[in-house]
Amino acid sequence: MNHPIAPTPAPARPPRQRKATRAQLIAAAADLFAEHGTTNVSIGAICERAGFTRGAFYSNFKTVDDAFFALYEQRNGEVQQRLEALTADAASPEQARCSLESVVATALRALPMDPQWVAIRTSFAAQAQHRPEVAAILREHAEHLRRHLQPLLMRALELTGRRPLDSPEDLTRAAITAHVGAMTQSPLHDDPEAVREAVVRGVVLGLTTGQ
Incomplete structure (x- = not known):
């Protein structure tokens, strides 16, 4: 009986790359906060501004x-x-x-x-x-x-x-x-x-x- 092969986990990003991703997300959030004059912005907007996926956001933060x-x-x-x-x-x-x-x-x-x-x-x-x-x-x-x-x-x-x-x-x-x-x-x-x-x-x- 054949058993399904579990998907290989995505390799963890190197610490330096993860730090750079986090910094870019923070910078994108700062730009949007300043433009809107409030912290009431969406995760999607932050990801779009930073050029990353939601997965990248959630690997660094839980919420805005x-x-x-x-x-x-x-x-x-x-x-x-x-x-x-x-x-x-x-x-x-x-x-x-x-x-x-x-x-x-x-x-x-x-x-x-x-x-x-x-x-x-x-x-x-x-x-x-x-x-x-x-x-x-x-x-x-x-x-x-x-x-x-x-x-x-x-x-x-x-x-x-x-x-x-x-x-x-x-x-x-x-x-x-x-x-x-x-x-x-x-x-x-x-x-x-x-x-x-x-x-x-x-x-x-x-x-x-x-x-």
């Missing part, structure tokens, strides 16, 4: 949300690298006493203008009200950013002779919130960068003391 969080991790990694470089510069012994404007400029360099990304994140964050797992992940990522920005902000403040009125954690969170709020409102202003600088400067000035 997974692709978004992979993108979020990538953006956080880029910001973290920028923060580490700026923190190293701030720790240089050549650094002298600086002004409050310098502190704000340092923070803004670490948190660059990216209105499209803020719009996408805001759209996704709106889901957090009804999805506790999304809220938990976003909180974790927000704290990750705060932990990396805080040493840089505190070092810059030290060079001005100022210190936080309350905890360094609260000051850092307030500065990030001011930045995000200004970014969200950026389409309403002719000079959004000037508004962002003024808002962050106001928060830092109001929540620190030179005494």
Whole structure:
């Protein structure tokens, strides 16, 4: 009696090729999120933009949300690298006493203008009200950013002779919130960068003391 021959499994992609495929899918998702201003895009659209099959998508992600969080991790990694470089510069012994404007400029360099990304994140964050797992992940990522920005902000403040009125954690969170709020409102202003600088400067000035 003849027995059917089981199909030979498809060979696993080399790690380098799989990493490249994942990167292309993330890039395609980022393009679509930016174009639509929301994460509400289909897996099929992401695959079509990236030039891959659904099988390639499902070998890397389960859902569009997974692709978004992979993108979020990538953006956080880029910001973290920028923060580490700026923190190293701030720790240089050549650094002298600086002004409050310098502190704000340092923070803004670490948190660059990216209105499209803020719009996408805001759209996704709106889901957090009804999805506790999304809220938990976003909180974790927000704290990750705060932990990396805080040493840089505190070092810059030290060079001005100022210190936080309350905890360094609260000051850092307030500065990030001011930045995000200004970014969200950026389409309403002719000079959004000037508004962002003024808002962050106001928060830092109001929540620190030179005494």
